[in-house]
Amino acid sequence: MLSTVAVRGYRSLREVVLPLHRLTVVTGANGTGKSSLYRSLRLLADCGRGEVIGSLAREGGLESVLWAGPEQLGHARRSGAEQGTLRSRPVSLELGFASDDFGYLVDLGLPQQAPGETSAFAHDPEIKQETIFAGPVPRRGATLVSRTRAFAQANTDSGVDELSRALPPYRSVLAEFAHPAAHPELAAVRDRLRDWRFYDGFRVDAQAPVRQPQVGTRTPVLAGDGVDLAAAVQTIIESADDALARAVAAAFDGATLSVDTRDGLFDLQLRQRGMLRPLRAAELSDGTLRFLLWAAALLSPQPPSLMVLNEPETSLHPDLVAPLAELVQAAAARTQLIVVTHARTMPELLAAVPVADADRHDTVEIEVYKDFGETRVSGLGLLNTPAWDWGSR
Structure with missing residues (x-):
C-alpha cells in the first residue's frame, strides 16, 4: 500500500x-x-x-x-x-x-x-x-x-x-x-x-462505444474509458460474486443486470420492474449507465493495487450517491483508493476523518x-x- x-x-x-x-478522499473548492x-x-x-x-x-x-x-x-x-x-x-x-x-x-x-x-x-x-x-x-x-x-x-x-x-x-x-x-x-x-487504474468520468453520449455491442473477452479490470463494460460485467457475474447484483438491485428498485452474447459480441441488458423486456446499453439513461460503469470498476474480481477516481458523483442523481459510496467502501476493503470529489456528501457517507485526526x-x-x-x-x-x-x- x-x-x-x-x-x-x-x-x-x-x-x-x-x-x-486505505481510502483517501480529496476535497476542495473549484480551482x-x-x-x-x-x-x-x-x-x-x-x-x-x-x-x-x-x-x-x-x-x-x-x-x-x-x-x-x-x-x-x-x-x-x-x-x-x-x-x-x-x-x-x-x-x-x-x-x-x-x-x-x-x-x-x-x-x-x-x-x-x-x-x-x-x-x-x-x-x-x-x-x-x-x-x-x-x-x-x-x-x-x-x-x-x-x-x-x-x-x-x-x-x-x-x-x-x-x-x-x-x-x-x-x-x-x-x-x-x-x-x-x-x-x-x-x-x-x-x-x-x-x-x-484511473477513472475520470465516462463517455455515455448516444454515440459512445460503451452503448454499442463490443467484442468481449474475459475482463477482470474495467478499461479506463469503460468501453469493455459488458465483458467486465460478465466477468464479475462468472466470478460467483453477487455484490454487483445486489448493488444494481438496491440502486434501481430490484433491477437485474445481464449480458447478451451473440457471435462474440457482448451487449449489456438491464431488466427493471414493470418492463416487458430488458433495456440494452443503447437505451439506458446517462446516469444509469454511468453508475453501472462505476460499479463494474469498483467490483473488479482482480482489483489493481491503486484505483484513483475523479469526481465519480458527476451527473449522478443524488439518490445514487449513497449506493456509490457503498461500492467505494466495499472496494476499499480489497484495494487502495483515492477519490477526488466535489460532493460534500461523499466524505460524510464514507465516514472520512480529517487528515489532522488520521491516526489509526x-x-x-x-x-x-x-x-x-x-x-x-x-x-x-x-x-x-x-x-x-x-x-x-
Missing part, C-alpha cells in the same frame, strides 16, 4: 507531500488543485509505462505544466505582494511515491543542447534523475537503483553494479532495466505503476485550498506531513 505521494513543481502543486491511507493532483498521479503512472514524455507533450510541454509562481512564497505571505525570487534549484518537475516496500522518485527537467545542435524534439522534457529506494523516504542509504542523467547504477550486496553510461534522457530505468531476475526491485516498481484511521479526508496560487492541505503541518527527501541533481 502507498504511504506517501510527493509532487513538486506541477501546476499549483509547488511542493506537496501527502499521506495516503484549488484537485485535478492537478489527479493528473500528477497519472503522470507518475506513465513513468512505469514509458509514456511520461508523451503525456507531458500532450499537456503543452514541460514549460506549460510547471509551477508558475516564485520558488519561495515567504515574502508574498508576509507582504501580501507577489514578486520573483532568486532561483536556488534547477527548473524541474518531481514526482514520487513511497510504499510499504519500494518507492520511486523522478526528476524531469528542461532539455539541454550543445552549441550548434538542433533537433525537432528540442522541447521534449528530459529525465534528469530517478531513484528506486526501500522504506518510507528516498535517502542515500536506502537507495537501490539510481540514475543521474545518462548514468545509472544499482546498489547490491556485493557493491555497485553499473547499468549504463549512455541512458537516453527520454528513457527510464524502469523501461530499460526492469528485468525480474536481474533487478526485481525495478520490476516491482514498474509493474506497480502499470497496475494503477483507514478513511481520511484531505481538503485542499489555494494560498497565493499554491495548493495547500488543511490540517497538514510539520508534525503530520510525511518525511520526504527530494535530493539534488
